[in-house]
Amino acid sequence: MDFDLTEEQSILKDSLDRLLTDKYGFEDRKRHMAAPEGWSAQMWASYAEMGLMALPFAEADGGLGGTPVETMIVMESLGRALALEPYFPTVVLGGSFLRFGGNGDQRAEYIPAVADGSLKLAFAQVERNSRYDLHHVETTAARDGEGYLLNGQKSVVLHGDSADKFFVTARTAGGPRDEGGIGVFLVDARANGVSVRGYPTQDGARAAEVTFDNVKVGANGVFGDPENGLPLVRRVVDAGIAALAAESVGVMAAMHALTVDYLKVRKQFGVAIGQFQVLQHKAVDMFVAIEQARSIALYATMMADSEDEEERGRAMHAAKAEIGRGGRLCGENAIQLHGGVGMTMEYAVGHYFKRMTMIDTTFGDGDHHLYLLSAGGGLFAAA
Incomplete structure (x- = not known):
């Protein structure tokens, strides 16, 4: 199976990463957080201009006809930047209700407004x-x-x-x-x-x-x-869990990058602490957790639009369980390897761990979903 991004998907990823790198540094984020809305209206307009709001909707409804893969790309980038804008509740959750539960008139009324950024859900x-x-x-x-x-x-x-x-x-x-x-x-x-x-x-x-x-x-x-709206709710939540899994990969990757950079510049006993083998092992544990999270996030993305509620649910339980475990490992190691500075509000790594903690508890933490996965017979139930 080919897991490489298409040319269009690569352009989307590169364009969004470039925008966030240029406009969404840690100091920018603190300024956006202090705004009355708690996020940046200017960045929201930039997302709309890039077409991010229209991505998941069918072209017939005024969207761009994207797939869950495009949503995965966007959410991972937003996670890496710790973006504050309400993309997840508006486009992922609200958009899923419109796509899966809306009739023709409802989609025609609301999807164009979501796509141009004027309607927040x-x-x-x-x-x-x-x-x-x-x-x-x-x-x-x-x-x-x-x-x-x-x-x-x-x-x-x-x-x-x-x-x-x-x-x-x-x-x-x-x-x-x-x-x-x-x-x-x-x-x-x-x-x-x-x-x-x-x-x-x-x-x-x-x-x-x-x-x-x-x-x-x-x-x-x-x-x-x-x-009988519960099946619709479950389908929307499953789409949300897949998106959160992708965001988690971005958050975890950012924590790992910050930690490795810190190990290279922080000195103890006259040498960079990254030269101590036990700390290298901790960084490798983080890297392994990220790759495992990336794999399960990709699986969740592939299953996000499945019509089979049982199979889709098992995939999301597995994603939540693995993301919860790996995210906690990455966050705890990142804080420990940074020492006291990792706990301060002035340094980014603690904010990433806070975001990882909130992702874990949204729609059920890892332990909750591990129990549900076990009760359902595991990821691949016996025939």
Whole structure:
């Protein structure tokens, strides 16, 4: 199997890497973090100009007809730069809801706005008691004529304070942990009854607590089957996990590069500490973990658009488990090899480890997915 990038994919990677290298240094990132939105509107416009927002959408819907491979390329580059912009919640998660759950009218209305950067989306799914269970939904959606009335609260909505619209999971029937009776609704962030409280997360990004109090949603705000929306949610989350795996590779590679450079210049007993064999072994362990993460991220990318929910799910469980293990190893070694400077806010490596930690807990940490993978019979279930 040929794993080389095509010429177009190589151009995409080189162009984005060049933009981020020139415009997204560590000091630039700190300045963007201090902005009111917590990210750079100028960089967001640059992404749109490059066509990054339009990548995953079909040409018939106003996109560029990209595949999960293009998303993998973008996410790895954004991870290496520790980019703060809401690409993941808008294009990957929100875009997946539009691609997999939207009807023709919904795609025609929203995809062009996402593609030109004017519409920002967020996925409001996590609740106080849900932990990592996608089917634990206490937010309710009650019938109101042809539409619905939403009531409930969502937590840790990634970039929720910047979103123009939310994709919200809400229960139309059944109990809080039933897999049936879950619908997906698109809600305007400025609708009556919606309140948003934003805050910074530990990795420097943004999230929000979002409350819905008798929020009216019309029939055009329903995505997919309102009585059986969980398969759509799982498919979107699987696409998100594949993208996060690719971002993790960029984060881990950056931590490794920073660490190797530090080993070359930091001196102890009159010599560079990189000459000590035990520290070289630590750096090699990091490199091996990165290559393993790269392999499983590529596998997750290949499975991201699979129609087989069971096979796709196993691939994402495996990716999450391996990324969680490898990311922790890379981060801990990077901090240890840097010594005290690795723990400071003024040095980049600690910020990478924080981002790696947040990736691990998003949609379930490595231990959670390792358990699910084991319970399902492993990566390749017996026939």
